Amino acid sequence: MAEEAPVPLDDEVDEDEEEGRQPSQVGPRTPAVLFDRYHVNADAPLTGLDSPSARAYAVTDRRDPGRKLFALVCMPGLPTRTTVMSILKAEQPRGVLPLVEWGTVFWPPLGQACMAVVYERPAGGRLSEAFAQERINEFDVPRRIIEPVVQALHELSGRGVAHRAIRLNNLFFMDAGRQVLVLGDCVTAPPGFDQPLVYESLPRALAAAGGRGVGDMGDDTYALGVTVVSLLLGREPAARVGPDDLLVAKVEQGTYAALCGNERLPMSMIEPLRGLLHDDDNERWRLEQLDLWLSGRRMTPSGKRAVPRADTPMNFAGRNHLTARTLAWFLCRNVADGARVIRGGHVETWVRRSLNNADLADQIAEAVEAAEAHENDYMGSNDYLVTKIAILLDPRAPITYRGMSFMLEGFGAAVAVERLRRDDVQIPGEFIARGFATIWLDAQTGPKMGFANLERIFAQLRAYLQIQDPGYGIERCLYELNPSLPCQSPLVIRDYVIDLADLLPALDEAANRVDARTKPVDRHIAAFIAAHFSQDVDAHLKAAASDDEAESVIAMLSLLASLQLRYKTPGVLGLASWIGGLLGPAIGTYHNRATRREIEREIPRLVRQGGLTEMFDLIENTEKRRRDEHGFRTAVAEFAAADAEIQEVESGDVARSETGERQGQQAAAMTSVVIALIVVSVVIMVEIM
Amino acid sequence: MAKPASRQPRRKGAAPAAGPRRASVAPLLLSIAVGLMVVFSFATVLLLIFGMLPTIVAFIIDRTPSKYSAYCVGGMNVSGVFPYVLELWNTGNNFAVAKHILTDVFALAVMYGASGFGWMVYLAVPPVVGAFLTVMAQRRVALLRTTQRNLIEEWGEDVANPMSELRRK
Numbered sequence: 001m002a003e004e005a006p007v008p009l010d011d012e013v014d015e016d017e018e019e020g021r022q023p024s025q026v027g028p029r030t031p032a033v034l035f036d037r038y039h040v041n042a043d044a045p046l047t048g049l050d051s052p053s054a055r056a057y058a059v060t061d062r063r064d065p066g067r068k069l070f071a072l073v074c075m076p077g078l079p080t081r082t083t084v085m086s087i088l089k090a091e092q093p094r095g096v097l098p099l100v101e102w103g104t105v106f107w108p109p110l111g112q113a114c115m116a117v118v119y120e121r122p123a124g125g126r127l128s129e130a131f132a133q134e135r136i137n138e139f140d141v142p143r144r145i146i147e148p149v150v151q152a153l154h155e156l157s158g159r160g161v162a163h164r165a166i167r168l169n170n171l172f173f174m175d176a177g178r179q180v181l182v183l184g185d186c187v188t189a190p191p192g193f194d195q196p197l198v199y200e201s202l203p204r205a206l207a208a209a210g211g212r213g214v215g216d217m218g219d220d221t222y223a224l225g226v227t228v229v230s231l232l233l234g235r236e237p238a239a240r241v242g243p244d245d246l247l248v249a250k251v252e253q254g255t256y257a258a259l260c261g262n263e264r265l266p267m268s269m270i271e272p273l274r275g276l277l278h279d280d281d282n283e284r285w286r287l288e289q290l291d292l293w294l295s296g297r298r299m300t301p302s303g304k305r306a307v308p309r310a311d312t313p314m315n316f317a318g319r320n321h322l323t324a325r326t327l328a329w330f331l332c333r334n335v336a337d338g339a340r341v342i343r344g345g346h347v348e349t350w351v352r353r354s355l356n357n358a359d360l361a362d363q364i365a366e367a368v369e370a371a372e373a374h375e376n377d378y379m380g381s382n383d384y385l386v387t388k389i390a391i392l393l394d395p396r397a398p399i400t401y402r403g404m405s406f407m408l409e410g411f412g413a414a415v416a417v418e419r420l421r422r423d424d425v426q427i428p429g430e431f432i433a434r435g436f437a438t439i440w441l442d443a444q445t446g447p448k449m450g451f452a453n454l455e456r457i458f459a460q461l462r463a464y465l466q467i468q469d470p471g472y473g474i475e476r477c478l479y480e481l482n483p484s485l486p487c488q489s490p491l492v493i494r495d496y497v498i499d500l501a502d503l504l505p506a507l508d509e510a511a512n513r514v515d516a517r518t519k520p521v522d523r524h525i526a527a528f529i530a531a532h533f534s535q536d537v538d539a540h541l542k543a544a545a546s547d548d549e550a551e552s553v554i555a556m557l558s559l560l561a562s563l564q565l566r567y568k569t570p571g572v573l574g575l576a577s578w579i580g581g582l583l584g585p586a587i588g589t590y591h592n593r594a595t596r597r598e599i600e601r602e603i604p605r606l607v608r609q610g611g612l613t614e615m616f617d618l619i620e621n622t623e624k625r626r627r628d629e630h631g632f633r634t635a636v637a638e639f640a641a642a643d644a645e646i647q648e649v650e651s652g653d654v655a656r657s658e659t660g661e662r663q664g665q666q667a668a669a670m671t672s673v674v675i676a677l678i679v680v681s682v683v684i685m686v687e688i689m
Numbered sequence: 690m691a692k693p694a695s696r697q698p699r700r701k702g703a704a705p706a707a708g709p710r711r712a713s714v715a716p717l718l719l720s721i722a723v724g725l726m727v728v729f730s731f732a733t734v735l736l737l738i739f740g741m742l743p744t745i746v747a748f749i750i751d752r753t754p755s756k757y758s759a760y761c762v763g764g765m766n767v768s769g770v771f772p773y774v775l776e777l778w779n780t781g782n783n784f785a786v787a788k789h790i791l792t793d794v795f796a797l798a799v800m801y802g803a804s805g806f807g808w809m810v811y812l813a814v815p816p817v818v819g820a821f822l823t824v825m826a827q828r829r830v831a832l833l834r835t836t837q838r839n840l841i842e843e844w845g846e847d848v849a850n851p852m853s854e855l856r857r858k
Contacts, residue, residue, distance in 0.1 A: 591844045591845055591847060591848070592843060592844060593842065593843055593844070593845060594843065631844070632844055632848065635840050635843070635844045635848045636844075636848050638840060639840045639841075639848050639849060642833040642834075642836050642837050642840075643837070645829075645833055646830050646834065649826050649829060649830050649833075650830065652826075653823075656819070656822055656823060657819050657823075659819075659822065660815065660818045660819025660820070660821070660822045660823070661815040661816075661818075661819055663815075663818050664815025664816065664817065664818035665755075665757035665758070665811065665814070665815050666755075667814050667815075668757065668761045668810045668811045668815065669757040669760035669761045669764070669811075671761075671764075671810060672760060672761040672762070672763070672765050672807050672810055672811075673760055673763075673764040674764075675765065675768055676763075676764035676765065676768045676771075679767075679768035679771065679772075680767065680768070680771050683771055683772050683775055687775055687779070
């Protein structure tokens, strides 16, 4: 299995680059401050408390300087278990390393914000260190190890949490006398991500580290079983066996036989270990059986195999496969060869004759025929065919598609890890679009608890993927699947924004360092908002995707103003100035020049206040918009009327000349008649007088 | 009950009953009046016929229905003739006085000069009125163009070409 290489957490960054962004916190080796109380000192690493995905540093509590604390600073880009963090902090379950505080903190060595989880420092160190030199007494195991872990798991189980990080080096003694055992960190990485292969139960162990899924109590008791074996042996079992061989041995022989078969273990521990390491999830011991065993009741675990064995092996990829599970796994890892043997009918024949499963053989034959019928599209591709056949061969196993392997419930974390490793989400996108989730769900037999929810989620993801506008696509899938994943936009990635309330302050900071022509809402930010905002923002997103620059900018402003209103974010001067500079086309949507000038005069004042809501009201005032539209229509009509009158006047020269002549003649006639009347009257009057 | 004959529709194109009667009465009345005037005031008629000759000519040569030239010339002609008609009536209204007036070059010059002035008015006034109307129209066009310029200044070029605005939307 390919394990992900952790990203170093103490890389030096260019000091100049840091300057000016967060003056209060920036500077090499300046303590990072969490909630103005916990100083995480980058100069004081506590390597003994590191976890595989997070590094430990000393913490000083400002209010209680004598308190012994440490912080695990998480790997940026890796989703963390924030929901579990909230539960652990709020409820402080017994038997679990006390989580004091968690949150994002600016981490000077990386020059960006990171998730930091503050724990109480365990005075007794790790369990693995305590028993590094000597083996634990077999009689101490139930009371000193199993019982406190079982109590801790009871506490977690009551809160609906699976720990998923129980291993030898993740158990700590809280006291210097090494009597109080607690479970270590489980929140700084996706569930099961930090677990060595040997601690993961089947079939989760077949998935890549990021895709092992949330799991349940059965996975924790399995890990407890492996931990106990490690303690009893004084080393991790099968440490010298390669990962492939270990997994094949687990599948073909069963975990107990693979890990303990050749070891000398105390007789008293064989029974619980057989129960804890059972590969059948339904037969594996859980807390109830452990409680009974701890109270002295003896039980015999069943010897039922988890997967059926074939009569004769099938040779593929240099191995003889006795189970469909290992064959499916190797087919997915050798796609070209796998497709060849599948298309050649070898797999179908082996399933029919050696596994004696005619129904499955018929399904395989049908899938091969379908692939041949669709040889010109993706359904005929080797990748599609091999993944589909692997699902049919081992429906409970993780899905492997183009090298990406994950449990369906762990798809979200797998996508995030895939993006972190390759900066590419094409394969997850293809997985969703090609309906593998439906194929997997259809192939499941037995109890289908929770499958309806998975079906609904993947149907929704396909719908998101079909829309290419900002706020949808694979980015939306990423954030819907990983609520704790920080926003991956290049604009705010350094600020580790996992809470929507922190987005505007982060964009406000970003305003100082990005090109002013860049839009403040890119695909990642749009998707992050859409996935986290409680209000329906579909209309905003649709408008933001418009080709019309003005409409797009107004929609962006509206979206960000909604956030400011919802989270009561104080003035964001930088962001307001940034958006103000982009509002040109939006102002241009007003026809009236005086209105435009008035808006242009008002914007600088609103920028100084940092109010996006006020800015939106200024730009998109309904009454103002209505008046502008009405005035424009009136003006158009007035202009057209004037135009028509001018045309009429200019085209009426001849008619006007005729009219003028006629009116002149009338005037002349009238004048003449009037003169005549006057003359006659005057003459008569003269005669009379 | 009306008689059947009275219920017959009037023929298409036939003039109303009162029309021909009015048209035939006016010339008849005029003829009777002229006849009576010839009988009782021959000298006045003679003076009017010769004095008003320009008006009669104008009436005949003006083919327009409104006969503005006849009114124009006639008005002035009356102004020239009426003092002599009054003189005729004051001196007995006899043929000798009428003959004296009609053979007086000055009297003829006054009567015909007045009608000539009427012709001059008729010819001079229409171009002046036409020019006045043209100036008024040009002034109106200038006013409308100013209004359009103001609209463009206030609302932008789109106000002159709303289709481009619609296309953009």
